Amino acid sequence: MSATSAAQLRGWVTPGRCAALAWLAGLLFTVLLRMRLPGQERAEVLAGVVFLRWDGLTMLALATALALRGSFLLDRRPTAGLGHLLAAAVLCSFPLGVTAIPLAQYLAVDVALYTIAAHRPTKEAERAAFLAVGVVLGHLAVRLVAGWTAGTTTALAVLSTAGLVWLLGRSARQSRLHAEETRARAAEQAVIAERLRIAREMHDTVAHSIGIVALQAGAARLVIDKRPELAREALGEIETASRETLAGLRRMLGALRTADTPATSSAPASGASAEPALPDMPGLASLDRLAETTGAAGVRVTVRRVGAVRPLPPDIDLSAFRVLQESVTNVVRHSGADRCTVTVDLRDPETLALTVEDPGPVPGHGREKSGGGSGYGLVGMRERVGLLNGEFSAGPRPGGGFRVTAHLPVPPGAAPA
Structure with a gap:
């Protein structure tokens, strides 16, 4: 079954439709039990006195209408849908001439109980369980008070199935919540790891700039008396490096300061790729090298540069390259x-x-996909672009394949790398 067919099937199978099918199947089973089928001398269960009379058929029709109404409400108002299904089960028991609510007529209620237990908050799930149990016990109590025969064994079987499906629903809800919490925690760790990586790269950039400042300051101090023009040039270099470093810190330090990062953590971002052939602090000038190394992995990378090439601030140049590197790696x-x-x-x-796009899988191509991926590479790219107040998007292309786009603002008058 293809992924599209599976998705369509999941979209069709809703709790309301399952409850409606359960009710109709239970009703058909109940009717067949009261009919003599081929190979039988008599029916398995004797039909009630009013089962085939107009009043019995009317009650069956009203019960079915209530059940279908409850199934319709189950997707939007589960508790109200459960109430309709319980009323239908009680009403249907009268024309059948039974001593308790039959299990076949309780199947739709079981579907509703599972739905509420699996998808609704704890208090609402508990109220639904008390309501379902209370209706069965109340029906039993009314028969006992009236002096009628009560099907205690049937009632116990119905209550047992109700308790089982409720517990299964709660278990499914706990598993789903745990999986969501695990995914959220993993995504948070990916963001933290990416911020740590950015912080380390910013540290290297700042350390490099401060080293230049210290070197130029020392040179200016030595020649300021004998060669003031050289000291003036050194001071200009100091000003340029200082302004660039300060601009980069202002753009990123505020966001990095708020990251809840453990001091001992040094793991790289999940999904980030390490290119040993690239320098430690690459920029867009390293794109051709990246394309060359990626070609060895079986993917031809075409690099297009639109507009006049110009130098960029180090933090923007580095972040742009990291986004492209991670996109190509994906x-x-x-x-x-x-x-x-x-x-x-x-x-x-x-x-x-920045844009990275691919046409999608190539049928018969020798290189196969290595897996669906965790998606945390996209989280890291979005975090990196967000720290620079940029815009990031990633998703399928209209004609097939995948596209990643990023827009990084370049501050006016920023000193180049």
Whole structure:
């Protein structure tokens, strides 16, 4: 079964439809029990006095209408739907001439109980369980008080199934909540790891800039008396490096300061790729090297540069390269494509636009996808772009394949790398 067919089937199978099918199946089973089928000398269960009379058929029709109404409400108002289904089960027991609510007529109630236990809060699930048990016990008590025969064994069987499906629903809810919590925790750890990586890279950038400042300051101190023009030039270099370093810190320090990062953590972001052939602090100038190393992995990377190439601030240059590097790595690992296109748009002087897109899997291509991936690489890219007040998007292309886009603002007058 294809993924599309499975998704369509899951969309069709709703709790309300399951409850309606359970009621109709239970009703059909009840009717068949009261009919002599081929190979039988007589019916398994004797029909009630009013079963085939107009009043019995009317009660069966009203019970079915209540059950279908309850099934319709189950998807939007589960508790109200459960009430309708319980009323239908009680009403249906009268024309059948039984001593307790039959298990076949309680199947739809079991579906409703499971739905509420699996998808609703604890208090609402507990109220639903008390209501379902209370109706069965109340029906039994009324028969006992009236002096009628009471089907205690049947009632116990009905209550046992109700308790079982309620416990299964609560277990399914706990499992789902645990899985969601695990995914959220993993995504949070991916963000923290990416922030730590950015912090380390920012540290290297700042350390490099401060080293230049210290070197130029020392040179200026030595020549300020004999060669003031050289001291003036050194002071200009100091000003440029200081302004650039300060601008980078202002853009990223505020967000990094709020990250809840353990002091001993040094793990890289999940899904981040390490390219040993690339320098420790790469930038967009390393794109051709990245394309070359990616080609060895079986994916041809076409690099397009739109607009005049110009130097960028170190933090923006580094973040732009990391986004493109991670996007290309995702193409290699997860897309099944044999090529991708990397576009660097520099036409807008205030914005750096990045795009990575692939055409999707190639039938019969030798290289296969390595897996669906955790999705935390996208989390890391979005976090990195967000720290620079940029815009990030990733999703399928209209014609097939996948596209990642990022727009990084370039501060006006920022000193180049």
